[in-house]
């Protein structure tokens with residue numbers, strides 16, 4: 001019998017934690033609305049096929065079957081449902097959506113990670129230019145700022161970079177594939193073996209540094225610029241450089257770093273991607289990027305899109321608890337309901353005492369450190 005247990009990786013949230021999350025979400029929603037985004041809600045259940053663009057090695061969904069035997073999942077992502085919605089409802093582009101809700105991803109047992117995470121995010125559909133990335137990043141920065149995040153680091157990457165480098169390497173295609181895998185797996189022995197034929201070439205300085213090609217923007221860029229052919233890389237590097245400048249011009253305590261050695265966070269990204277974190281914690285506060293091909297997997301017309309989602313749980317983990325306000329507990333007789341209502345309206349920190357006796361009310365006030373106001377006697381009787 002498991003009628004007293006929760007499934008692995010889930011939790012009940014109550015009191016302060018639940019309130020902090022609600023406040024964070026409300027602040028983010030207001031920010032999204034103020035910038036002209038429209039609310040969108042999608043079901044928690046979707047057909048499994050909606051999520052086929054996800055790399056299922058990283059994301060394992062909860063699966064179930066509907067009455068017809070069709071495979072359903074609890075949504076492991078909120079971007080793909082937006083793409084599904086856009087391609088099935090005929091809504092006109094451009095469009096700006098915001099959403100909030102839980103995503104479900106089966107993590108390895110005992111990993112300590114939760115399988116249900118609350119996200120709040122935006123998707124911008126129909127704009128191909130860098131302004132889409134910048135609006136997502138401006139929202140990411142401001143969303144952190146209004147939630148009092150200190151020392152934010154933003155990590156930029158680009159899904160086009162790795163293939164643009166491979167295009168210029170003088171290697172056979174199967175070797176390129178294997179080398180890419182070794183790079184992404186950080187399998188250095190295999191990486192070095194496969195890259196041996198490049199040892200005495202102009203590619204050597206880059207190849208030897210590639211597995212560590214993350215960190216300070218200047219250092220990463222200096223290594224990239226040792227590559228003999230810059231032509232194909234140039235648009236990617238220019239976008240990254242301009243975006244670094246854009247972020248550095250935002251207010252607040254910000255550091256920008258580059259990561260050009262790993263796959264982008266989502267397999268559906270086709271261009272720039274970004275994540276935010278603080279030095280003190282390993283998890284990411286937000287993650288986003290450009291996905292210009294996603295809408296083609298659902299419909300014939302290709303639409304450019306970009307977006308970002310906050311991890312509301314990660315924001316809540318870093319939030320300071322609310323300042324304790326002494327609450328007033330209003331004791332009253334049932335016949336005095338309207339008197340109690342009036343008292344409640346006057347005191348924003350008051351709450352109704354639903355106990356049937358004054359003794360019970362006094363015990364509650366004592367244990368919860370509240371000030372008891374006895375409306376039945378029309379006088380304060382102390383905590």
Ligand SMILES: N[C@@H](Cc1c[nH]c[nH+]1)C(=O)O
Nearest residue numbers: 079287288289307308309
């Ligand atoms: N859905 C992505 C975040 C994102 C929103 N828009 C684009 N990317 C994630 O969960 O990581």
